[in-house]
Amino acid sequence: MKYMDETAVLKQIKSRIRKNNIWKSVFFIATILALLALAMLIGRIISQGASFIDWDFFTNFSSRFPEKAGIKAALVGSIYLMLVVAPTSVILGVATAVYLEEYAKKNRFNDFIRANISNLAGVPSVVFGLLGLTIFVRMLGLGKSILAAGLTMSLLILPVIIVAAQEAIRTVPKEQREASYAMGATKWQTVFCVVLPAALPGILTGSILALSRAIGETAPLAVMGIPVIIHFLPDGLLSEFTALPMQIYDWAKRPQEAFQSVAAAGIIVLMIILVLMNSVAVMIRNKFQKRY
Template identity: 55%
Template sequence: RPWRGVQEALFQAVTLLVLSLALVALAALLWDVWRDGAHRLSWQFLTSYPSRLPERAGILPALVGSVYLIALTAAIGIPIGIAAAIYLEEYGRRNQWSQIIEINIANLAAVPSIIYGLLGLGLFVRALGFERSLLAGAATLALLVLPVVILSTREALRAVPKSLREGSYALGATKWQTIWYQVLPMALPGILTGLILSLSRAIGETAPLVVIGAPVYLPFIPDGIWSQFTALPLQIFNWVSRPQAGFAVNAAAGIIVLLVVLLAMNATAIWLRDRYQRRRAS
């Protein structure tokens, strides 16, 4: 008994130490980025186009391109992922074929993002002729987020009590009516959590976009889904690879902008989720 208590205390101390080290490292990285790039942030930086001169370079095409890209990625990936999860969880049979599908979906969630870039290059850019368009980039990132969306949605659906379904059936509702009016509203907070995680990963991805040939330098804003595009991670990658010190400062400022966009997107999704939960509770 005493030795077990010592083990638990030691384990808690080790985990607390590891957590503290991780937080300190994260804080050091954020402080370093803020120290280098905060003074570069300005309205001129946000509304200017890229330039060969670091003091004139701006981030507008990359910022707008990232917003368009993540919106189109969500429009493609979220409906397909939720629909696939509903079918697998509510309609699919429990047999060997479904187990193979589940294993492959779980494996796809851990596949490196560059593999999705190769898939997007072969399928969307070349086979389907999308070229280096905004649609090709969004479709590639939609493939990237699909496994996470499917897995998180299935877990949220599993968390809904079976008694809720049985009560709906007892009142004469069909299976689809039960799913639409009872199961999905109850599972929505969990689904939104999975969407936050998946889109947060997508907005920071660079490798898939580099592989499909998205330009790192773009002097205009995309005007449609077939237009060429760039994104914040690509612009940051381009500036980091430049030898001039001014571009390193621009890269730090771009990282801050990307973090702000990411936090704003997550905060909006969390606010919507919490608001929906409060409305359901009342």
């Protein structure tokens, strides 16, 4: 008497293994397609815009004629914008993170702050644009200036920086703080001279990544009505300006075919800046991050 039909069992196992292999290749192909999408995106933009990048592209202002259009105003504008965003968002973000990690007791107020941060992280960037338009541009009368746009962008990336800084501060082991207290240091001395230096690489990496998001963000600028045709360089924080993504947006929506190449060229410049910022961030992470 046979307890089991060996051929049937073997057949079933074989079909299960075959099914596994088929699906494995399906998953693999999906992964390859995702990578391919990125390759197509980059390849397309480079092939379209690379021939447009020359010295004139960096020294010309935008123009009605595609061959004369350049990104001088936009590039300088974006740099000015970062000069506002970087200090504002990093100082506020790190201070908030230090407060939440080192000082905050568990009470309603602090839970409220935490809930606020995670909520703000999910608010669409257009809504931040509306906030900037109403509060900074109109109410405070800053106009469509670098300062107004910079403050709006700072608020937009603030949650990202706070979360990154919180994580960095959390990795500093308790022993380091206790050693500092044991030597007679006060709370603030411990935070400023022990915790922050140890968390610095993590904070820097997170901040640079957040800033690279701010430099490519278009929607809030568009909502605030940041102009795109600017034929002068900003002369101060209250000056009108334009930024790289806005300039690209303007070129991309023009009907003439040639402007699409100009837009692609602008995108290449933007992407190179992003890659540089990201590599610096990764370098800092790999080189300076201590493991306890």
